[in-house]
Amino acid sequence: MDAKSITCKNILMISLQVGNGNSRGHMNPLISVAQQLVAWGHRVHWLALPHNMPVDVVKQLTSDGIEVIDSPPLSSERVKKPAELAKLALDTEKNWQAYQSFLLDPIEEQLDETMKKIKAIQPDVIALDTIVYTGKIAAHLLHVPYVGICAGLKLLGGPDLHPDYMGNLTPLLPLRAMIFKKYRMNAHFRLLEAVSPYANVVFTTKDFVMHQSIPNHTFLVGPSMPLQNRGGEGKITLPQIKHRPLIYMAFGSVLSKEPLADLINPLLEVASMLDMDFLIVSEYFSANPIDLPPNVVIEPMVPQLEVLNKADVFITHGGANSIMEGLSYGVPMIVVPLSSDQPLQGRLVEEAHVGITIQRKDFTSDSIQQAIRSLLDPQSPYHHHIQSIQQAYARQNGRVNAAHIILEEGSKHVRTSDHRSNW
Numbered sequence: 001m002d003a004k005s006i007t008c009k010n011i012l013m014i015s016l017q018v019g020n021g022n023s024r025g026h027m028n029p030l031i032s033v034a035q036q037l038v039a040w041g042h043r044v045h046w047l048a049l050p051h052n053m054p055v056d057v058v059k060q061l062t063s064d065g066i067e068v069i070d071s072p073p074l075s076s077e078r079v080k081k082p083a084e085l086a087k088l089a090l091d092t093e094k095n096w097q098a099y100q101s102f103l104l105d106p107i108e109e110q111l112d113e114t115m116k117k118i119k120a121i122q123p124d125v126i127a128l129d130t131i132v133y134t135g136k137i138a139a140h141l142l143h144v145p146y147v148g149i150c151a152g153l154k155l156l157g158g159p160d161l162h163p164d165y166m167g168n169l170t171p172l173l174p175l176r177a178m179i180f181k182k183y184r185m186n187a188h189f190r191l192l193e194a195v196s197p198y199a200n201v202v203f204t205t206k207d208f209v210m211h212q213s214i215p216n217h218t219f220l221v222g223p224s225m226p227l228q229n230r231g232g233e234g235k236i237t238l239p240q241i242k243h244r245p246l247i248y249m250a251f252g253s254v255l256s257k258e259p260l261a262d263l264i265n266p267l268l269e270v271a272s273m274l275d276m277d278f279l280i281v282s283e284y285f286s287a288n289p290i291d292l293p294p295n296v297v298i299e300p301m302v303p304q305l306e307v308l309n310k311a312d313v314f315i316t317h318g319g320a321n322s323i324m325e326g327l328s329y330g331v332p333m334i335v336v337p338l339s340s341d342q343p344l345q346g347r348l349v350e351e352a353h354v355g356i357t358i359q360r361k362d363f364t365s366d367s368i369q370q371a372i373r374s375l376l377d378p379q380s381p382y383h384h385h386i387q388s389i390q391q392a393y394a395r396q397n398g399r400v401n402a403a404h405i406i407l408e409e410g411s412k413h414v415r416t417s418d419h420r421s422n423w
Contacts, residue, residue, distance in 0.1 A: 009042045009410045012123035014135035016151070017048035017071070018085060018102050024253040025321040026129055026151045027057065029203050029224035031064075032399040033127065033149070036227055037406070038065040045121050049114065049132050050074055050106035064228070069121070072113035074106055086258050089339040092167035099192065104175055107134045114138045125410030127402075130155060130193040130200065133176070137183050145413040147406050148196035148218075152320030153348065154341050155202050156212040157191040164191055164344035166337060190215055191341065198409050201402045203324055207392035208352050219405060222396025223328045225305075245312035245376060247271075248331075250281035250304065252319045255338060257283045262360070263336060267315070269365040270372070271296045279307060305329070313375050315368075318342035318357075323349065330390035332375040332382045336363050353385040 013034055016026040034044045046061055047069040053061075058068050080088075080101045088098035115138045118126070126146040128135045131154075139146040148155070157164040161173075169192070180187050188195045200218040214220070249267060251260060264285060271278045272293045279297050286300035304322070308314065308329040316322045318335040323345045326333050333355030335346040346357035356371045375382050 072110040148200035221401035222398035224398040248311040249315040318345040
C-alpha cells in the first residue's frame with residue numbers, strides 16, 4: 001500500500017502513562033510511528049492514559065506536529081506516586097497492586113470522558129497500546145477500529161503469567177474478568193495484553209523470537225526507530241568516554257530513581273579492576289553522588305541510541321524497548337530482570353544467543369566479569385548471532401510497517417462502513 005495515495009487520515013494514538021513519571025518504554029516505539037504518519041501528511045492526536053505525560057514529552061510531541069489531548073481527570077486517591085509504583089513493581093508479592101492501580105482502577109472513572117474525547121476527535125482508526133484497557137473498552141463501545149500496539153513482546157508470551165512475568169499477578173485476573181464482563185466484552189488476552197481483533201503489531205522479527213506463538217491478526221514488523229530526534233533523553237559528551245571498550249548500564253526510566261545499590265556496587269567493583277569505560281544511568285546516584293573509579297561516569301539520563309552506537313556491552317533490566325534498541329545496534333546484552341515482563345525478554349535473549357541473563361541475586365562481581373569477557377570475546381557465538389539479528393532488524397522498518405498497517409485498517413473500515421454514524 002502506498003501511504004501517499006491514501007486520503008489524509010485522522011489517527012488517535014493511545015499510550016500507557018504509568019503514574020506521573022516517565023513511561024518511555026511505552027512511548028518511544030509509538031512516537032516513531034506517529035512521526036512517520038505526520039511525515040506522510042496524516043493528522044495524529046495523542047492521548048495518554050491514565051495520566052498525562054511529562055511536560056517535556058508533550059513539548060516534543062507538539063514540535064513533531066502531534067496534537068496532544070489532556071488525559072481525563074483522575075481522583076487523587078487513585079493516583080500512586082512514581083516512587084510507590086517503583087517499590088511495588090520490585091515487590092514480587094505485591095506487584096499486582098501496581099498493575100491494578102494503572103490498568104483497572106481508573107477504568108470506571110475515566111471511561112465516559114475518554115469516550116467523549118474520542119467522539120470529539122472522530123478518528124478513522126486508533127493505534128492503541130495493548131495494555132490500556134480503558135482505551136480498548138472505549139473503542140469497542142464506539143465501534144472504532146483499533147490496531148493493537150504492543151510496546152514490548154508480551155503478545156508473544158505463553159498462556160500463563162508465570163514465568164514470563166515476575167511475581168504473582170494472578171489476583172488481577174478475576175478483577176479484570178469482572179470489568180470486561182460488565183461491558184459485555186469477550187476479550188482475548190496474551191499475558192496482560194489485550195489482543196485487537198483488527199490487527200496487532202509487535203516490534204521485532206521472527207529471527208529474534210523464533211518459535212514463539214503469534215496471535216491471530218498479529219504482525220512482526222521489525223524495530224520502531226525514530227524518524228527524527230525524540231528529545232527528552234538528556235545529553236552526554238561522549239568524547240570523555242575513551243571507548244576501550246564501553247560497558248553501558250541502564251535500567252529504564254521508572255527504576256532509574258531507585259538506589260539499586262546491589263546492582264551498582266558490584267559493577268563499580270568490576271570497573272575498578274578492568275581497563276574499560278563504564279557509563280551508568282541512575283537518577284538516584286546522580287542526585288546522591290558517590291566516589292567513583294576514574295573510568296566510570298554516572299548520568300541521570302542519556303540519549304540511549306547515541307550511546308548504544310558506541311557501546312560494546314549493554315547491561316539492562318530487560319525492558320522490551322531497551323532490548324529492541326540493543327538488537328538494532330548489535331550490542332550484546334547482560335539482562336538482569338527486575339520486574340514486570342522482563343523475565344520474558346531475558347529468556348528470549350538467552351534463547352537467541354545474543355546475551356546472558358543473570359538473576360538479581362546472582363549479580364556479583366564474579367558473574368559480571370565472566371559475562372563481560374564472554375560477550376567481548378570475538379570468537380564467542382554471541383557475535384555471530386547478534387550480527388545476524390542486527391542485519392534482520394535493519395531489513396525491517398517497524399516504524400514504516402506499523403504506520404502502513406494503521407492506515408490500512410483505517411481505510412478498510414471507511415470502505416465498509418462509516419463508524420461516525422454510530423456517534
